Amino acid sequence: MWGGCFNQDTASSLAEINASINIDKRMFKEDIDASKIYAKALMMADVINGDDYKLIIDGLQEVKSEWENGTILICPKDEDIHSVNERRLRELIGEAADRLHTGRSRNDQVATDVRLWMLNNIPQLLNLTAGLIEVMIDSSEKNIDVLMPGYTHLKRAQPVRWSHFILSHAWYLRDDADLLKVFLKRTAVLPLGSGALAGNPFPIDRRAMAKELGFLDITMNSMNAVGNRDFIAEFLFWCSLCGTHLSRLSEDLIIFNTDEFGFVSVSQQFSTGSSLLPQKRNPDGLELCRSAAAQFIGNSTGFLATLKSLPSTYNKDLQIDKKMLFESFDLMSKTLEVLIGTVQTLIIDAKRCFAALNVGQLTTRLTYWLVKRGLPFRQAHHVAGRAFAIAEEKNTSIDLLSEEDRLNICDLLGDDLSEVWNFEAAVEELETSGGTAYSSVMEQIDLLKKWLQSEIKE
Structure with a gap:
């Protein structure tokens, strides 16, 4: 494909690392499809005649069939997918194959x-x-x-x-x-x-080639x-x-x-x-x-x-x-x-x-409970954290603190806290979009299903 100005053979060590056929041969279809479109562009530009064009197209289809059937032969001097396809095309149709690469580079x-x-x-x-x-x-x-x-x-x-x-x-x-x-x-x-x-x-129509190959632009x-x-x-x-x-x-x-x-x-x-x-x-x-x-x-x-x-x-x-x-x-x-x-x-x-849940994970909910009763968030956060710390000191859980202990921390903790220590309720109160409540999760599922339908399966 390129040896006209060379009078010495390529060193075997270079030939070995230069060859990429074992990697790029999986692009045989794309190389042939693009070559067909390029041949058409050359014919439309009067660079090759109709007879040569037909020979090239038929020959390329035969090369493609050989790849698909597993009968293509790769020679030692074939560097890459392009050289295999060009060599085999010339073997099949002769001199007309030499016109395909006009104006094109690897x-x-x-x-x-x-x-x-x-x-x-x-x-x-x-x-x-x-x-x-x-x-x-x-x-x-x-x-x-x-x-x-x-x-x-x-x-x-x-x-x-x-x-x-x-x-x-x-x-x-x-x-x-x-x-x-x-x-x-x-x-x-x-x-x-x-x-x-x-x-x-040559006056080839690049935009026409792009359209036929499924490209959006050039x-x-x-x-x-x-x-x-x-x-x-x-x-x-x-x-x-x-x-x-x-x-x-x-x-x-x-x-x-x-x-x-x-x-x-x-x-x-x-x-x-x-x-x-x-x-x-x-x-x-x-x-x-x-x-x-x-x-x-x-x-x-x-x-x-x-x-x-x-x-x-x-x-x-x-x-x-x-x-x-x-x-x-x-x-x-x-x-x-x-x-x-x-x-x-x-x-x-x-x-x-469910067994991995413990009431300590509801300490944030206690914070929210205090906020809903008028305590500023930072104070509520401190109170709930203090309650958790005292429960740890007493080797118990936060929901089992005595009323006396709770009142020593904050007057609001003297109220009945039984509604706080409920995992289902704690999950369900997080119902804003993006939250973990049932309605919020179902909203996520619905959005993802709609996305799949419109963006993937369209």
Whole structure:
């Protein structure tokens, strides 16, 4: 493809690290589809005639069939997907194949292929993310009456519904999905027609090519077009952010699955055993999902480090982009699939969840009770905290303090406090939008369902 001015063979060591065919061969469809559209643009611009165009289109279809059937042969000198397809096309149709690359560079070719591959495949991640949200919604509906402690700093804070907890993770994913949709629009910009860096000398219709390939726009600077990999950097960042959210979900479920908590049980389908301890069922699926975040962050950071010192336009350093892209895509797909299955088959132990509640977690409710009786919040906070401290000193719980002790703290505590020490009531009073009351949780479920219907299934 490029050896005209060379009279020496490439060193084997360079040839080995230069070749990317084992990585980028998964873009065979995109390379062929883009080549078909480019051939049409050349014909419409009177650069190639109709007979050559037909030969090229038929030949490319035959090459595509060979890839799909697994009969394509890759030769030792094939550097990448582009060289395989071009070589095989020439073997099939002869000299007409040599006209296909007129005005085109592998620089704008690969930039087009990888964008097209992402547009064809990234929506799978959008659907998987939506699928995980759906099983979270299902879990929240089935377990709407399950009460459990909510935590800050891993210390019991206030009672909440299981539904409120699991939906807290669903909202992270909703934002991830929205961000992914924005990213897809930013990716749908066609570089084809930019040449190596300076543009195309033939009157091809770039906007027509963009429309036929499903792009929303074309690049407006050829130097930027061939050297721009921001869309991959953005996707790798998206994986690191979404992966972080999935890691936090995994961590919560791993903790809740421990014998000490026992709030949930991970099904045997998504657990593994021990080579020594016969009784063990380890949440290895969740642990692997948690660890995946490290690889996402590593790929994102590593690729940004690759980009940071590159001079303008295309440099071969950019060849690493597809390795990181495909690795992150594949791992994210599997991570989401594992989490969908794990949450879908998760068993919630309502009794263990409720047993973990204690009246100390209602101290905030006592604060609210005092506020409703006219005490300024800061004073009410101090009074409730003092009551809790005295209960600790007396080795009892706050609801069992004597009337004398309560009156010594604050006159208002002499009233009947029995209504304060009620977990269900404590949850139900938090009914503002976003709260953990039944009505508020149902509002969340309704909003997420509407979002899924309008933004994902439209």
